[in-house]
Amino acid sequence: MRILIVDDEPNIRRTLRATFEVGGHAVEEAGSVPAAVAAAGKGGFDVALVDVRLGTESGLDLIEPLLAHLPRLAIVIITAHATIDLAVEAMRRGAFDFLPKPFTPAQVRAILERVGRLRGLKDRVADLEDQVRAEIPEAELDSPDPATRRAFELARRAAQAEAAVLVRGESGTGKGVLARALHAWSKRAQGPFVTVSCPSLSAELLESELFGHVRGAFTSAVRDAAGKVSVAEGGTLFLDEVGDLPTPLQPKLLRFLQERKYERVGDTATRAADVRIVAATNRDLEAAVAAGTFREDLFYRLNVVEIHLPPLRARTDLPDLADRLLAFFARQTGRRLTRFTDEARAAMTRHPWPGNLRELRNTIERGAILAEGPEVGLADLPDRIASPRAGAGPSAAGDRVEVGAQVSLDRLEEAHIRRILGSTNSREEAAHILGIDPSTLYRKRKQFGL
Numbered sequence: 058m059r060i061l062i063v064d065d066e067p068n069i070r071r072t073l074r075a076t077f078e079v080g081g082h083a084v085e086e087a088g089s090v091p092a093a094v095a096a097a098g099k100g101g102f103d104v105a106l107v108d109v110r111l112g113t114e115s116g117l118d119l120i121e122p123l124l125a126h127l128p129r130l131a132i133v134i135i136t137a138h139a140t141i142d143l144a145v146e147a148m149r150r151g152a153f154d155f156l157p158k159p160f161t162p163a164q165v166r167a168i169l170e171r172v173g174r175l176r177g178l179k180d181r182v183a184d185l186e187d188q189v190r191a192e193i194p195e196a197e198l199d200s201p202d203p204a205t206r207r208a209f210e211l212a213r214r215a216a217q218a219e220a221a222v223l224v225r226g227e228s229g230t231g232k233g234v235l236a237r238a239l240h241a242w243s244k245r246a247q248g249p250f251v252t253v254s255c256p257s258l259s260a261e262l263l264e265s266e267l268f269g270h271v272r273g274a275f276t277s278a279v280r281d282a283a284g285k286v287s288v289a290e291g292g293t294l295f296l297d298e299v300g301d302l303p304t305p306l307q308p309k310l311l312r313f314l315q316e317r318k319y320e321r322v323g324d325t326a327t328r329a330a331d332v333r334i335v336a337a338t339n340r341d342l343e344a345a346v347a348a349g350t351f352r353e354d355l356f357y358r359l360n361v362v363e364i365h366l367p368p369l370r371a372r373t374d375l376p377d378l379a380d381r382l383l384a385f386f387a388r389q390t391g392r393r394l395t396r397f398t399d400e401a402r403a404a405m406t407r408h409p410w411p412g413n414l415r416e417l418r419n420t421i422e423r424g425a426i427l428a429e430g431p432e433v434g435l436a437d438l439p440d441r442i443a444s445p446r447a448g449a450g451p452s453a454a455g456d457r458v459e460v461g462a463q464v465s466l467d468r469l470e471e472a473h474i475r476r477i478l479g480s481t482n483s484r485e486e487a488a489h490i491l492g493i494d495p496s497t498l499y500r501k502r503k504q505f506g507l
C-alpha cells in the first residue's frame with residue numbers, strides 16, 4: 058500500500074516509516090497541513106496516518122480536504138491525548154480509525170490489514186456489481202404503458218414517506234424489482250434491503266427467520282441468532298408473498314408494524330427495530346380476509362399505500378420491452394441479433410404471458426441462444442408461444458413435452474409441474490400430488506417462471 062504519514066515530529070515519522078517499509082509498503086511524509094494537502098493532490102495513497110496536533114493546526118481539519126482529493130483514502134488519526142470525544146469527532150468527520158499513542162508496530166500492522174481486507178471486499182463488491190449488470194437486464198423503472206407508469210410514479214412518491222407499502226400484481230410482474238427500487242429511492246437507500254419469502258418456510262422457521270431466536274428455543278437452535286428484522290435495521294424489510302403468512306405469525310407481524318417491537322423465539326426480552334415494511338402479494342387478500350385466513354387489521358396496516366403492477370398481457374409496451382431484452386441478450390451472448398420476425402412478434406403479442414416479465418425475459422434469453430441468423434423467429438420461441446393449442450388458457454399452456462421425448466429432465470419437470478398446477482385448485486394440492494412440500498414447489502415455480 059502507499060502510505061502518507063502526517064506528523065510534525067520527525068522522530069515519529071521516521072519510526073513509522075521504518076515499520077511500514079519493513080512490511081513492503083511505500084511511504085511519503087508530510088510535516089504540516091499544507092504539505093499533506095499538496096501530497097494528497099498528487100494522488101495514489103491508500104492510507105494516511107495523521108497526528109491530531111500539527112503545530113498550531115488540528116489534524117482533524119485535514120480529514121475533509123484529504124478525502125476531497127482521495128475519497129477512498131483510509132485516514133487513521135493518531136494522538137497522545139486520546140479521549141472518547143476526540144475519537145467520535147474523528148470518525149464523524151470520516152476517519153477510518155483512531156490510534157492512541159504510544160502504539161506498537163503490531164497495532165499499526167493490524168490497522169493496515171483491516172484496510173486491506175475492507176479494500177478487497179469493496180473491490181469484490183464492485184466486481185460482482187459489474188458481473189450482475191452484465192448478466193441481468195437493467196430494470197426498466199419507467200414505462201410508456203399508462204398503468205405501469207402510474208405504479209412507478211406512486212412508488213417514487215411513497216418512497217419519501219415511511220408508511221407501509223403493499224405491492225400487488227400477478228407472479229412475475231416485477232413486485233420484487235419495484236420494492237427494491239422503492240428502497241433505493243427512499244431516505245433509507247444507504248441502509249440494507251432484506252427479503253423474506255413468506256411461503257418458503259414452515260411457520261416456526263419463518264418466525265425465527267423474521268425475529269431471530271435464542272439458543273435452545275428449538276432443537277436446531279444451537280446458538281442465538283438475529284432475525285431479518287434486526288438485519289434490516291435502518292433499511293427496508295421486503296415481505297414477499299405476504300398473503301402466505303401463516304396465521305399464527307400474523308398477530309406478531311401486526312404488533313411489529315404497530316409498535317416496531319418484537320421478541321426473538323424463546324426469549325422474553327422485547328427488542329425494537331427501525332425498519333420500513335414493503336410487502337407484496339399476488340393473492341386476493343380481500344377474499345382471504347373474508348374467508349378468515351388473513352387478519353383484517355394486518356391487511357389495513359400493510360396496505361397504507363397500495364401499488365398495482367399490471368399483468369404483461371394488459372401492457373401496451375410489450376414490443377419495446379421485447380426489443381430491449383433482445384438487445385441486452387445479443388450483447389451478452391456476443392451475437393448480432395437485430396430483430397424478431399413478424400410471425401414471432403405476432404405470436405408474442407397473442408400469448409397471454411401467465412409468467413409475465415419473468416416469462417418474457419426467459420423466452421427472449423432462450424430465443425437469443427437458439428436463433429441461427431440475425432433474427433429471432435417462430436421456431437426460436439417455446440411451443441406454448443409459437444403454436445398454442447386452441448382454447449389453451451394461461452394455466453393449461455405448456456410445452457408439448459411427453460415422457461420419453463428427447464428433452465432434458467428439467468424441461469420434463471417444468472412441463473409436469475405446469476400441468477399439475479393447471480389442473481389443481483390450490484398450490485397445497487399441487488404440492489401434495491407432486492410429493493414435494495409447498496416451499497419446494499415455491500422454489501420450482503420461481504426457477505421455471507411458472
Ligand SMILES: Nc1ncnc2c1ncn2[C@@H]1O[C@H](COP(=O)(O)OP(=O)(O)OP(=O)(O)O)[C@@H](O)[C@H]1O
Pocket residue numbers: 194195196197198226227228229230231232233234235297337339414415418503
Ligand atoms: N421493471 C422491470 N424491468 C425489467 N425487468 C423486470 C422488471 N420487473 C421485473 N422484471 C423481470 O421479471 C423478473 C421477475 O420480477 P420479480 O421477481 O420482481 O417479480 P414478482 O412479481 O416479485 O414475482 P413473484 O410474485 O413470483 O415473486 C425479474 O427477475 C426480471 O427479470
